[in-house]
Amino acid sequence: MYKRDIYKVIENRPLSAKTMLMVLEGDTQYVGSAGEFVNVAVEGKFLRRPISICDYDEKTITLLYDIVGEGTEIMSRLPLGAELDILTGLGRGFSEDKVCQRPALLGGGIGCAPLYNLSKKLLARGIKPVVILGFNSSKDVVAKEMFERIGAEVYVATVDGTMGTKGFVTDVIREKGLECDYFYACGPMPMLKAVCNTLEWSGEVSLDERMACGFGVCMCCSVETRSGAKRICKEGPVFMKEDLIWK
Amino acid sequence: MKVVLSGVELDNPVIPASGCFGYGYGMAEYYDIDILGSISFKGTTREARYGNPLPRVAECSSGMINAVGLQNPGIDAVISEELPKMREKFHKPIIANISGFSIDEYVECCQKITHEEQVEIIELNVSCPNVHGGGMSFGTSPDSVAEVVRAVKRVITKPLYVKLTPNVTDIVAIAKAAEAAGADGICLINTMLGMRINTRTRKPVIANTMGGFSGAAVFPVAVRMVYQVSKACNIPVIGCGGVESASDVIEMMMAGASAVEVGAANLRNPYACKEIIENLPKEMERLGIKKLTDIIGIV
Numbered sequence: 125m126y127k128r129d130i131y132k133v134i135e136n137r138p139l140s141a142k143t144m145l146m147v148l149e150g151d152t153q154y155v156g157s158a159g160e161f162v163n164v165a166v167e168g169k170f171l172r173r174p175i176s177i178c179d180y181d182e183k184t185i186t187l188l189y190d191i192v193g194e195g196t197e198i199m200s201r202l203p204l205g206a207e208l209d210i211l212t213g214l215g216r217g218f219s220e221d222k223v224c225q226r227p228a229l230l231g232g233g234i235g236c237a238p239l240y241n242l243s244k245k246l247l248a249r250g251i252k253p254v255v256i257l258g259f260n261s262s263k264d265v266v267a268k269e270m271f272e273r274i275g276a277e278v279y280v281a282t283v284d285g286t287m288g289t290k291g292f293v294t295d296v297i298r299e300k301g302l303e304c305d306y307f308y309a310c311g312p313m314p315m316l317k318a319v320c321n322t323l324e325w326s327g328e329v330s331l332d333e334r335m336a337c338g339f340g341v342c343m344c345c346s347v348e349t350r351s352g353a354k355r356i357c358k359e360g361p362v363f364m365k366e367d368l369i370w371k
Numbered sequence: 372m373k374v375v376l377s378g379v380e381l382d383n384p385v386i387p388a389s390g391c392f393g394y395g396y397g398m399a400e401y402y403d404i405d406i407l408g409s410i411s412f413k414g415t416t417r418e419a420r421y422g423n424p425l426p427r428v429a430e431c432s433s434g435m436i437n438a439v440g441l442q443n444p445g446i447d448a449v450i451s452e453e454l455p456k457m458r459e460k461f462h463k464p465i466i467a468n469i470s471g472f473s474i475d476e477y478v479e480c481c482q483k484i485t486h487e488e489q490v491e492i493i494e495l496n497v498s499c500p501n502v503h504g505g506g507m508s509f510g511t512s513p514d515s516v517a518e519v520v521r522a523v524k525r526v527i528t529k530p531l532y533v534k535l536t537p538n539v540t541d542i543v544a545i546a547k548a549a550e551a552a553g554a555d556g557i558c559l560i561n562t563m564l565g566m567r568i569n570t571r572t573r574k575p576v577i578a579n580t581m582g583g584f585s586g587a588a589v590f591p592v593a594v595r596m597v598y599q600v601s602k603a604c605n606i607p608v609i610g611c612g613g614v615e616s617a618s619d620v621i622e623m624m625m626a627g628a629s630a631v632e633v634g635a636a637n638l639r640n641p642y643a644c645k646e647i648i649e650n651l652p653k654e655m656e657r658l659g660i661k662k663l664t665d666i667i668g669i670v
């Protein structure tokens with residue numbers, strides 16, 4: 125079930141040169157799980173911007189977003205008190221009740237966002253996740269402290285080696301000899317492919333693709349899976365590793 | 372607000388366009404879809420199709436380009452799985468949108484769908500610009516449009532509306548050929564062929580390079596073509612292209628449309644059709660319109 129409503133911007137500040145944190149106030153009753161997304165109508169833009177939910181509670185939704193084009197640029201300039209037309213309750217999120225001892229949460233760039241609420245949910249169940257965040261460079265690193273503050277075990281990888289392990293999230297696992305029994309991943313497609321192909325653990329990944337509607341009617345975001353064509357916005361964005369076909 | 376299409380009465384002229392509303396039941400999560408005049412369901416082919424590679428969509432000023440490539444589960448699955456789910460939520464006349472890559476395929480699909488309960492109109496997509504060597508070739512020549520219309524008319528029991536592509540030199544010649552071949556109505560326009568380039572990567576935005584341009588930006592083109600075709604033909608016209616408001620619906624009807632399809636607007640605002648239907652009486656009152664049928668082709 126999903127809903128369109130007007131939300132009020134109560135926080136909108138930069139975390140780095142390209143990443144923003146926005147907190148919206150409004151009806152969150154249709155947000156059901158970590159890994160769901162919202163679709164944001166931006167003034168003057170024809171299509172909405174699908175953005176994954178970083179965190180939510182009874183009254184607020186927190187988004188982390190990169191300024192990647194004109195739409196997110198407009199969002200970044202919204203003042204406090206501005207109103208946004210948003211669709212909530214979109215997509216099928218992570219399996220929050222998965223039975224596991226020590227899951228790895230792998231975030232590539234802005235893909236770290238949905239893992240935050242997931243970490244909170246896992247910690248509430250007494251499961252301490254291993255959070256591994258990958259970025260291009262130290263100046264891009266965001267959300268590390270957010271994860272540390274809630275008590276997650278956090279590692280960072282940077283492609284240029286300016287912070288944490290030099291390389292990718294998979295390099296952290298190798299270098300630190302991390303033993304986990306399940307993984308949740310969100311990030312760019314090459315990272316997800318590498319994660320699915322190199323990790324022996326079972327797991328699930330959140331895919332990102334250009335969308336038009338975000339609620340399952342336009343078929344712009346279909347992926348072929350082992351169980352047929354699936355809509356990233358509807359049957360996804362989270363898919364089981366075993367269900368995905370990497371070309 | 373009632374209108375009639377070839378004997379099929381609709382409560383109002385507002386119809387979600389094919390490809391922008393699925394099979395309707397998904398949208399029933401947003402509102403009671405029985406308020407709609409009709410629904411043109413997602414274009415269907417003989418075999419199941421996955422469609423084009425991703426990305427399939429690019430944004431434009433006041434519109435979008437899509438190259439979905441007719442992804443659909445195939446006519447048999449539509450009849451056995453999608454239509455029953457659609458009928459649970461929607462109890463008004465259904466428009467079956469049929470695509471094909473050969474005359475045989477059109478004929479076979481139409482033969483199967485024509486006896487389906489609640490399917491009151493068959494809309495023949497001869498215009499989808501997305502599939503290599505596909506629909507495009509039928510819709511761009513008067514002879515091939517006439518050929519497919521004649522073949523389909525022989526096997527169906529429901530009114531046949533031909534959905535035309537605007538990507539032609541003379542839309543009137545194509546529409547007249549469809550009428551002469553026995554079409555009961557015309558629907559226009561389908562999307563306009565367009566393209567966007569990512570200037571940073573120096574590559575087309577969508578994987579298929581080109582795609583169908585739709586949205587508010589194409590509205591004036593649609594109004595113009597509806598006007599030209601409705602003046603030249605004696606069969607009803609369904610107007611389609613860039614409609615976003617009750618005022619757009621009235622403008623399209625003044626140009627000559629007997630009913631109006633709403634496409635891309637649904638993708639930004641899932642309540643687009645609901646809002647249009649709610650606003651129509653107010654807009655009619657403001658403009659001194661007693662019955663919508665009074666204004667069809669008044670210009």
